[in-house]
Amino acid sequence: MIDDQWVPPAVLLAVDLVILTLREGRLHALLVERGIEPYQGQLALPGGFLNNAGEDLLEAAHRELNEEAGLTADTLHLEQLAAYGAPGRDPRGRVISVAYLAIAPGLPEPVAGTDASAARWVPVDVALSPCTRLAFDHRQILTDGVERARNKLEYSALATAFCGPEFTIAELQQVYEAVWGVRLDPRNFYRKVKSVEGFVVPVGATRKTETGRPAQLFRRGPRQTLHPPMTRPAPEPPGADQPVAGQSGTDEEGDRGDE
Amino acid sequence: MIDDQWVPPAVLLAVDLVILTLREGRLHALLVERGIEPYQGQLALPGGFLNNAGEDLLEAAHRELNEEAGLTADTLHLEQLAAYGAPGRDPRGRVISVAYLAIAPGLPEPVAGTDASAARWVPVDVALSPCTRLAFDHRQILTDGVERARNKLEYSALATAFCGPEFTIAELQQVYEAVWGVRLDPRNFYRKVKSVEGFVVPVGATRKTETGRPAQLFRRGPRQTLHPPMTRPAPEPPGADQPVAGQSGTDEEGDRGDE
DNA sequence: ACAATAGTGTCTGTGAGACATTATGCA
DNA sequence: TGCATAATGTCTCACAGACACTATTGT
Numbered sequence: 063m064i065d066d067q068w069v070p071p072a073v074l075l076a077v078d079l080v081i082l083t084l085r086e087g088r089l090h091a092l093l094v095e096r097g098i099e100p101y102q103g104q105l106a107l108p109g110g111f112l113n114n115a116g117e118d119l120l121e122a123a124h125r126e127l128n129e130e131a132g133l134t135a136d137t138l139h140l141e142q143l144a145a146y147g148a149p150g151r152d153p154r155g156r157v158i159s160v161a162y163l164a165i166a167p168g169l170p171e172p173v174a175g176t177d178a179s180a181a182r183w184v185p186v187d188v189a190l191s192p193c194t195r196l197a198f199d200h201r202q203i204l205t206d207g208v209e210r211a212r213n214k215l216e217y218s219a220l221a222t223a224f225c226g227p228e229f230t231i232a233e234l235q236q237v238y239e240a241v242w243g244v245r246l247d248p249r250n251f252y253r254k255v256k257s258v259e260g261f262v263v264p265v266g267a268t269r270k271t272e273t274g275r276p277a278q279l280f281r282r283g284p285r286q287t288l289h290p291p292m293t294r295p296a297p298e299p300p301g302a303d304q305p306v307a308g309q310s311g312t313d314e315e316g317d318r319g320d321e
Numbered sequence: 322m323i324d325d326q327w328v329p330p331a332v333l334l335a336v337d338l339v340i341l342t343l344r345e346g347r348l349h350a351l352l353v354e355r356g357i358e359p360y361q362g363q364l365a366l367p368g369g370f371l372n373n374a375g376e377d378l379l380e381a382a383h384r385e386l387n388e389e390a391g392l393t394a395d396t397l398h399l400e401q402l403a404a405y406g407a408p409g410r411d412p413r414g415r416v417i418s419v420a421y422l423a424i425a426p427g428l429p430e431p432v433a434g435t436d437a438s439a440a441r442w443v444p445v446d447v448a449l450s451p452c453t454r455l456a457f458d459h460r461q462i463l464t465d466g467v468e469r470a471r472n473k474l475e476y477s478a479l480a481t482a483f484c485g486p487e488f489t490i491a492e493l494q495q496v497y498e499a500v501w502g503v504r505l506d507p508r509n510f511y512r513k514v515k516s517v518e519g520f521v522v523p524v525g526a527t528r529k530t531e532t533g534r535p536a537q538l539f540r541r542g543p544r545q546t547l548h549p550p551m552t553r554p555a556p557e558p559p560g561a562d563q564p565v566a567g568q569s570g571t572d573e574e575g576d577r578g579d580e
Numbered sequence: 581a582c583a584a585t586a587g588t589g590t591c592t593g594t595g596a597g598a599c600a601t602t603a604t605g606c607a
Numbered sequence: 608t609g610c611a612t613a614a615t616g617t618c619t620c621a622c623a624g625a626c627a628c629t630a631t632t633g634t
Contacts, residue, residue: 070370072331075406075417111329115415119406145404145419147334147378156374158334158417160404232613250597252614257595268605274612275604293596491586509624511587516622533585534631552623 073147076159077122078109078200080143080207081131082241083166083183084224089240090183091204092131093196097180100153101197105189107204108181109159123162131181139165139223143207151199159198163207165223208241215241217291219261222282228265230277231255244295254292260285332406335418336381337368337459339402339466340390341500342425342442343483348499349442350463351390352455356439359412360456364448366463367440368418382421390440398424398482402466410458418457422466424482467500474500476550478520481541487524489536490514503554513551519544 081092093105108130112122119142124135140162147158186208188194190201214220215238222229224237235251238244255261262280270276340351352364367389371381378401383394399421406417445467447453449460473479474497481488483496494510497503514520521539529535 070333070335071372071374073334073371073374074329075332075334076329112332113330115330115332116408118408119404119417142403144401145378147419149375149377158378158419160406160417230613247597247599248613249599249615253616254596256614268613270605271612273606273610275606275614277613290595489586506624506626507585508587508589508626513623515587527586529632530585532583532633534587534633536586549622 071156073156073158074152074154075112076109076152076157077112077119077126078107078146078159078161078203079123079126079131079164080107080161080204081127081133081164081166082186082207082211082224084168084237084240085183087236087240089186089208091186091189091208092181093184093189094130094182095180096197104195104197105184105200106197107161107200109161119160120162123160123164127164133164133166133169137167137227139163139220143203143210146199146203148199159203161203161207163210165211165220167224167226212241212294215292216294217288219282219286219288222262225282228267228269228279228281230269230279231262232277234262234280238292242294246295258285258288259283261288330415332415332417333411333413334371335368335411335416336371336378336385337366337405337418337420337462338382338385338390338423339366339420339463340386340392340423340425341445341466341470341483343427343496343499344442346495346499348445348467350445350448350467351440352443352448353389353441354439355456363454363456364443364459365456366420366459378419379421382419382423386423392423392425392428396426396486398422398479402462402469405458405462407458418462420462420466422469424470424479426483426485471500471553474551475553476547478541478545478547481521484541487526487528487538487540489528489538490521491536493521493539497551501553505554517544517547518542520547 079092083090083092092108094108096102096104096106108126110122110126110130113125117125120140123140123142127133127135127138127140143161143163145158145160147156149156151157151159186204189196189204190208196204211220221234221237221241224241225233231252232248234255235246235248238251239246260283263283265279265281267279268276269279338351342349342351351367353367355361355363355365367385369381369385369389372384376384379399382399386392386394386397386399402420402422404417404419406415408415410416410418445463448455448463449467453460455463470479480493480496480500483500484492490511491507493514494505494507497510498505519542522542524538524540526538527535528538
């Protein structure tokens, strides 16, 4: 079928980033306004081509994270999301994009002055609203990233990645509420979090709130997976559930403890 | 930072397959003996390079599934696993591999006569034992695939993909036991499966067993996700759990397919 | 009858949902 | 004292684990 002279087609490889954070109780994603064609002027995920043939994928993700978002990778969560390679996804040619999901604590300022001057935080419900147009297949990638984060909150300690090094239980609850888009009972949430050994560890200090009793501060504990998992309220109506059938681009994690 | 003449480096793109099935109560993966360099003679995952620049990733996975395993994609589960792109993973150059996970019902014969005459089913515990050497980074890919399957059994109806169109509850239980490597109580398993609406639907017929009362036959139902999930016995000792840290993202690739 | 497997019923402990109550800060 | 939030306690129901028991086949 293939003659001896056949050589496989070469492709270009890009790395795109879904960077999520919490700002004022809402889930935000970092988007950049494209300065060049194609899709010039439109919103897109931060990302770019592989720098050189010797660069590792994860390394490229870290580089883009720094270049485009001004974020150092020290404290933040970064995991591979999926590969996207539909033939027509980039008008410049055959480009395969490996998407990464990054979770960052709420940064006070989006970014500025850097290479990423055009970057800004956008609430995900706005970014994914039918009115918003994203470049390439970035809507799909962003959707998948948010979905991954939502699922991982259930069975992993990912929520702590949205918080700073020290946080209160109430702050952690806000993460769940914002990402899942639900309201949780503070008492049950408190009991659940503290009942999972190693999820969070008390730091001994307290943080004053605007009003009311000061809250204890915690750090993330050694535990990565939650057993039993955090239960997400099921907003599904009775009957069969979402199709979820095919997977053209990606899938999810699957690995519970992976990352 | 990048001058106007800069062009991104091109890479080769391969698709590799983790194909899992159940044979005689044990979890097996399909491996091929490589006929060409590199790693000639060693075991590897089925896979190969993108056929042409216009081929979709999933399409390529289906093609390889057919070429190398002789499997038609009609009845089997196929989802993307991850992208593997470590710089040194393929001695021939920079090759990024997008791995797919396929789940197939137990086939009576491995394969033969086809392009994949060198393919054979290997128990995963054998394939992943320290003694077995796999080409490229296929050990990692296989490990990730098995891990994905293990996790998905918990919260999805993936187990039915291991069974034929009609199956008994006991057969479904064997899937869980083989993939998880545990023993489950038949009575509790039966109760659990039948309590999840739409997981399996009775087909009205029965299947005779070697001895004992005939079992009712079922088909997979419309439900894709299991709420609440199937609970996996936790073989973890108390204390912090597995690190599960990063994912360097690597890959492998396949042979060229010619021969 | 007996063996062997399919399928049902019961008890109990754990944990989630709902919600009352107490504790600790500030004005 | 009053208000707001943190933290703890109580009750109930759902469900997983353990296991006794009944049902239906073949020999």
